[in-house]
Amino acid sequence: MSDAPLVLAVPSKGRLQENASAFFARAGLPLTRTRGTRDYRGTLAGVPEVEVLFLxxxxxxxxxxxxxxxxxxxxxxxxxxxxxxxxxxVQIVTGLGFGHANVVVAVPQAWIDVRTMSDLDEVASDMRSRHGRRLLVATKYLNLTRRFFGEHGIADYRIVESLGATEAAPANGVADLIVDITTTGATLAANGLKVVDDGLILRSEANLMASLAAPWGEGARRSARQLLARIAAEELARTTREIRATLAGGAAMAESIGRQFGATLPDGTENRAETVLRCPSGQVFDVVEALMAAGAANVTVRTLDYVFEPANPLADRLFARLPADAAADHVVSIGRSF
Ligand SMILES: Nc1ncnc2c1ncn2[C@@H]1O[C@H](COP(=O)(O)OP(=O)(O)OP(=O)(O)O)[C@@H](O)[C@H]1O
Ligand SMILES: O=P(O)(O)OC[C@H]1O[C@H](OP(=O)(O)OP(=O)(O)O)[C@H](O)[C@@H]1O
Ligand SMILES: [Mg+2]
Structure with missing residues (x-):
């Protein structure tokens, strides 16, 4: 049991599925379903001893x-x-940069006087005292709604659980307002709804997450280290650019190395050494301009597939929250993360 394989759960359908499999493929970890697309189990081509669950x-x-x-x-x-x-x-290991959606409180646009949660609180109280009924909120986010309304001191409301097409609930007379996710805002607008100014409950995106309740035996930890090293290397590569430039001096070495691989130095670089720099992608043109100003030539910029570093911060952060001794498997570490 303590050496059970690492289990990785990924979305099997919907909008996260495609992005998630592209993400693992980029990280050199292509997901494969063992028997056709109706199978809900699979493997990771890059790392043996990982069980993939499609859910x-x-x-x-x-x-x-x-x-x-x-x-x-x-x-x-x-x-x-x-x-x-x-x-x-559950530990959030890293954000994946897709699946962005905001969970929001939205009311009919016709409620022109309702702009804030405190306005909504007044509507709720009025409705209770004047009409003897509670404000109805359609949502599938029952817990997020209760917490958020509680934080805003709103108590006079009732949740109508919605399992789909939540935005239609107010127009259909099923509820007064909604809590749902929005990405572009198109669905809210199409249903005549507006987001309450301070009604942002959560900014969400897809994340790689780790269970602190899983049996983290030696095998699972070994696999996790491999996975997380590649994921970190892909992430760093995605946000890094490599700049090469030739500056005066030191081309002899570059030439001799180049000769071994059939590579040649571009014309005019004989008396120059190539400098390789890595920088955050947002900085790239600043660095290029500085190099050019210093007389650099043959300045090229490239994207990288992976940037591996000696440390494995994603794994270190996770393992810091797991029991040090693999024998103490099922113990969940509770409390602050480091
Ligand atoms: N515009 C969006 N609409 C719905 N979900 C989105 C959107 N953008 C990101 N997501 C995220 O995708 C996840 C939901 O994914 P998905 O729709 O595949 O699952 P589901 O809602 O459980 O499935 P289904 O909708 O088929 O019942 C949520 O985390 C949600 O925040
Ligand atoms: O702000 P927007 O860009 O308009 O996107 C948000 C809408 O998209 C999703 O619905 P989806 O079409 O996936 O149907 P679902 O409710 O079955 O998930 C989500 O539930 C919202 O209704
Ligand atoms: Mg959906």
Missing amino acids: SAAEVVAQLASGGAHLGVTGEDLLREGVPDADAT
């Missing part, structure tokens, strides 16, 4: 919380909604 985005959360999966990809909204004390059970 719905919400089911990924459930498996992380129960310890049925060691690692998983899903939206932070589903984690915060689905797991009461999420930070004690």
Whole structure:
């Protein structure tokens, strides 16, 4: 048991699925379903001894919380909604840069006087005292809604659980307002709804997450280290550019190395040494301009596939929260992360 393989849970459908499999492929970890697309298990081509589970985005959360999966990809909204004390059970390893969505409170545009949560509180009280009924909020985010409304001191409301097409609830007379996710805002607008000014409950994106409740035996840790090293190397590469330039001096060495591989030095670089620099992608043109000003020639910029560093910060951060002794597997570390 303590050497059970690493279980990785990924979305099997919906908008996160495609992005998640592209992400693992970029990290040199292509996901393969063992038998056709109807199979809900698979493997990671790059790392043996990893079991892949293809699940719905919400089911990924459930498996992380129960310890049925060691690692998983899903939206932070589903984690915060689905797991009461999420930070004690699940560690967010890294954001993945896709699946962006905001969980928001939205009301009919026709409510011109309602701009803030405190305006909404007044509407709720009025409705209770004048019409003897509570404000109805349609949502599938029951827990996020209760927490957020509670923080704003709103108590006179009732949740109408919605399992789809939540935005239509006010027009259909099923609810007065909604809590749902929005990305472009198109669906809200199409349904005549507007976001309350201070009604942003959560900014969500897809994350790689780790379960602190899973049986982290030696094998699982070894696999996690490999996975996280590649994921970190891909992430760093994606945000880094390599700049090469020739500056006066030291070409002899470059030439002799180049000769070994059939490479040649471009004309005019005989008396120059090539300098290789790496910088954050946002800085690249500043560095180029500085190099040019210093007389550099043959300045090229390239993207990289992977940048491996000796340290493995993603794994270190995770392992810092797991019991040091693999024999103490099922112990969950509760409390602050380092
Ligand atoms: N515009 C969007 N609409 C819905 N989900 C989005 C959007 N953008 C990002 N997401 C994220 O995708 C996740 C939901 O994914 P998905 O729709 O695949 O699962 P699901 O809602 O459980 O499945 P289904 O909608 O088929 O019942 C959530 O974390 C959500 O925040
Ligand atoms: O702000 P927007 O860009 O308009 O996107 C947000 C909408 O997209 C999703 O619905 P989806 O079409 O995926 O249907 P679903 O409710 O079945 O997930 C989500 O539930 C919102 O309704
Ligand atoms: Mg969906």
